[in-house]
Amino acid sequence: MSELFQHRARKRFGQNFLKDSGIIDRILRSIHAVSTDHLLEIGPGQGALTEGLLASGALLDVIELDQDLIPLLKLRFGLNTLFHLHQGDALKFDIASLTKDEGEKLRVVGNLPYNISTPLIFHLLSHHHVIHDMHFMLQKEVVERMAADPGSSDWGRLTIMVQYFCQVEHLFNVPPECFTPAPKVDSAIVRLTPYQTLPYPAKSHQLLELVVREAFNQRRKTLRNTLKRLLSVDDIEKANVDSGLRPEQLTLAEFVRLADQLYINQHIEG
Template sequence: MSELFQHRARKRFGQNFLHDAGVIHKILRAIAAKEGQHLLEIGPGQGALTEGLVDSGAKLDVIELDLDLIPQLKWRFGLKPNFSLHQGDAMKFDFSSLVATPEDKLRVVGNLPYNISTPLIFHLLDHASLIQDMHFMLQKEVVERLAAEPGNGDWGRLSIMVQYFCRVDYLFTVGPGAFNPPPKVESAIVRLVPYAEPPHPAKDHRVLERIVREAFNQRRKTLRNTLRTLMSVEDIEAAGVDPTLRPEQLSVADFVSLANRYSETHPEAEQGPSA
């Protein structure tokens, strides 16, 4: 098969193909796909994970952007009755088209290129009601930010907004040698599980995004300074938050409290763009 389909990883697609059998098995074990489930693999590449996902018996949809990889994927998996291939850009894909009933939840899997990982995660979170869980291979520093806690230097906008919607589990680290070509950084596997209801619900999550964005635009300054164009010191205090704290010291619940106070005092305020 390798002679039939020679493919060089493309830098513009951020391609680093997973080839380490031990790592592949560890990822598949973490996903633990079962017959009757509905999987969505984003960027299957040369099919390193796809084979195990198909063999689980679960229904598997895959989205691949690189046209040159389509023939190889079709050749390997095209005759499998539980396999469906979609050529296209996951950032523009209508995930709801894959779900037949409200009970049909997607389990999303992907080895995501660094350059699209954050926007793609936010795009998927816009469809969180369709998703049971997500398992991603990402750059290690991104996973550290996703799984960070308040007071940690990695704690920021990405941590807060993803943890607002999801439980985040840092599963394990993957070294560069597991890929071809080997990247210059370490990678890690993360599991994101969307909440049926956020533990700390915001009146409007767009307001939460705006508050968090403003707060971290100048992360070394205190809230009284970084939020001064949006909230007075009195409003920050009314939300139960100390205005002398820096944004990295606040929990998700603290930011939700600030956002809800803003929503109460600005009921008709025009919201900024989504994160």
């Protein structure tokens, strides 16, 4: 077992290995995996959470990018028939390929590297239809952005797109000393639960992403300025949205109405 901990965390992979047993237990209790679950762990590292996840009796797929960790994970868990290891980049991995039966959904877990957390979450959201829930360790400020309310400085593109697809719960914070090496920032655990039925379904979530991205490119400006490439002032008003507001002042429902207005415009023109 001592060999396992000779691996040095790699800065280029954004690795910070969880070492605090109390926090590990608290995360596992939050996930509350059972034997009928199909789990996916992203970035298992040295297996701090992996052991507890397997103890639930659930089927566990893991995706690890760092080739040096592969033999260590195989040594520790390779004989367990519930454990399936995939070496590769989670950003490019076809998550849906892991589901074997129609209607099967994955429970996703990960201590996500801070340097790829946002693009990885967007990638996972694109597979929301095959995901039951997600539990992630992330930079605390990222979790605060996900759970933000309209009107706050944290309300932005990540908030809106995550809350469009998922219920967000900021579970608890994790201090730097719980990791090796200790990161320079606080971390937090978040639970994301994809909606069975979207509360504000857009006619096109791709157009919603476009409108949100365009709006927040210049978040200090009003909508009539930030969205002028996509929507006129009249279009914004047709969507029952005040064109004099700044993007951080809009609710998710209002952004969906703007995206739907853009959809209508495109189809009228088409």
